[in-house]
Amino acid sequence: MYDIEIGSRLLSDTPERVDDFRAYCERSHRYRASDDTRTFALEKAYWSLHGALEFQASEDDSRQRIVDLEMHLLAVLSRMEAYGVAFDRGKLRQIGSEIRERVRTLETEIFELVGEQFNINSTKQLQHILYDRLGFPASKKTKTGRSVDTEVLSELSKHYAVVGLILEHRTLRKLLTTYVEGLDKSVNPKTTRIHTTYRQLGAATGRMSSESPNLQNIPAWDELSDRIKSCFIASGHDRRIMVADYSQVELRLLANLSEDEALCRAFEGGEDIHMRTAKLLFWEHITITPDMRRMAKGVNFGVIYGITGYGLSKMTGTTPAEASRSIETFYARYPRVREYYDALLENARRTGYVATVFGRRRYLPTIRDANRMIRERTEREAINMPIQGSNADIIKYAMVELSSQFHEHGIDARMIMQVHDELVFDVASQAVERTAVIVRDVMEGVYRARIPLIVEIGIGEDWHAAKA
DNA sequence: ACAATGGTCC
DNA sequence: ACTCGGACCATTGTA
Incomplete structure (x- = not known):
């Protein structure tokens, strides 16, 4: 028995789990620990996280919350990596x-x-x-x-x-x-599975990244890509792949953060959000063409990234002038979004950082840079971080909570992948129904606001079948 | 080894 | 003139 204190919590108490930690340490920190140095390896993992967290959770009320979250996640990720994904x-x-x-x-x-x-x-x-x-x-x-x-x-x-x-x-x-x-x-070759490595604080926003291999950029858009995804399979004939993804999470977060009435109503109406925006942008048209919806979708996503007219025109294939008009119209229809961004930037200039709903911070020393290109780029980073970062906080929290609930309820399900707004599980067939209920309740429950988060769940024999 | 280019994901 | 947020990886060609 080993008692390893990670952060302020006692996270592991069995040799198996300590070995999981060690595997994690070796994989994610390029450090190979011999058996008699496992404590040192664990300390190294802890301090590595701790060091990274200095930038994302400096002294304030939220600090312990973020540190706790990341320290608990460390154990969850080590198990995901060690378990791997069965592959055809x-x-x-x-x-x-x-x-x-x-x-x-x-x-x-x-x-x-x-x-x-x-x-x-x-x-x-x-x-x-x-x-x-x-x-x-x-x-x-x-x-x-x-x-x-x-x-x-x-x-x-x-x-x-x-x-x-x-x-x-x-x-x-x-x-x-x-x-x-x-x-x-x-x-x-030993496990016949694919074991990725997650970089827990891989992005400045709090998102994770995945490497060797990167399982977060597997193609998704055409038939050949579907076939590649279908090679990620359940780990037995009596098991299934379950996919749970947050629907429109970033726009829903924007609605809550900005408290824009029209954007909130757009979600409360239950209509397709890109169509809803298209109708607001092209209100004088009787029918919305696929081109108009594509433009609206571009604007919806672009606004989250702090878009420019030039950038949007590249994405949608229209002229920069027309793209700029659409962005202006977006802000006119959703006025509180612009007010929210103005206040966010003003606050960032004053305090030097922006933060997520959980209090995770990103410091932006170049927000007042004399160089306009640098300054404007920083402003776009400031606009994007609270949304992308809150999304990251939320799904990380759900991962920790789910892992603990599977254990608590004795559910035969393993979390095997995370793709930013999507979790993938390897589940015993007989446990599929119970697992789906828990997954939905936890993922939707970790964040509550006027516009709730909606989770869509799919089940199949492989990753593609489960998403279809 | 490293920079440049290009491409995949959310 | 103007290159939208966040990542990882393969290949080529130069060092």
């Missing part, structure tokens, strides 16, 4: 062969059309082929030359068929190297 390697390799075959075909076609062979993955060689050999017009520049990113290539592909093939080739190569081959290498 055979299925992944099948997908890999199919992609490889298509990539080969594309390369043949591209070389045929271009009239010579070259390395399509090389930015430098691609620039030379497109702009010098073929004489296509270059539109955007990078620091060192003429850009060949997706935006530029999409425009060119309207006129030149070969560019469309190059775009497809690039997408498939990305999928193949980063995801298919990357995930294949990440399968631990």
Whole structure:
């Protein structure tokens, strides 16, 4: 028996859990502890968190709350990492062969059309082929030359068929190297599962990050991505994957933080929030087209990031002027949002920091910088942090609470992944119903406000099936 | 080893 | 002129 005090709490009391801590220490702090130095490793993990927390929880009433949260989460994460995610390697390799075959075909076609062979993955060689050999017009520049990113290539592909093939080739190569081959290498041969490492304070806002492999940027938007996700499976035939994600959490938080009446009502009406904003932005139109809804969705997200008209226009494909008008209209329809941001920035300039609903802080020393670019960037960081950070606090708190409730109720369910506003569980089939009730109650219950958080739950044999 | 470029996620 | 918040990773090419 070991008694390890982490923070102010006694968190572990069995050898198994201490080993979990040690695994966590080794994985996340690049420190390899021998058996007789486990106490030292634990202290190191503790102090590492403690040091990072100095920046996010300096002396005030909220400090202990954040420290407690992170120290409890440390144990939860160590168990998630050690347990890992079951993975269907055979299925992944099948997908890999199919992609490889298509990539080969594309390369043949591209070389045929271009009239010579070259390395399509090389930015430098691609620039030379497109702009010098073929004489296509270059539109955007990078620091060192003429850009060949997706935006530029999409425009060119309207006129030149070969560019469309190059775009497809690039997408498939990305999928193949980063995801298919990357995930294949990440399968631990001993456990046959994938064990990521979470950086608990990986982002300045309080969010976590995931590395080796990063399970927080697995593709999600097309059929091939769905197939890759379907390789993440339940750990037995009598088990299921359960996905629980917060619906529109950042906009709901904005509604609560700003107390804007129209934004609150938009949620209380139960209507699709992007459609609701579209109707407010384009009130003079009888029908809302998909383009209008896309614009509204862009504005809704953009406002959370402290958007500029220029940035929004890049995202939605409209002109900067039209994008700026939409942003102005957004603030006119949701006036308290602008007031909230004005007050937030004023406060940040005065105190030097912004904070989440839990009191987690981000210090912004450049909020009064003489350089306008730096100052405005800092203002956008200030606007984004309370929303992104509160989201992080809330889901972290839910993770700690869920872990403890599973234990308390003897539920055969394991938390296996976190993707910012989504939790994934590996659950015994017979426990699925009870687990779903607990998951929803806890996730929705950890934060209460006028506009409540809504959790959507899906169940399936794999990660994709559970989300569908 | 490292910078630059590009791409994936929330 | 103007590059929207927060991350991680692969590849190429230069050092």
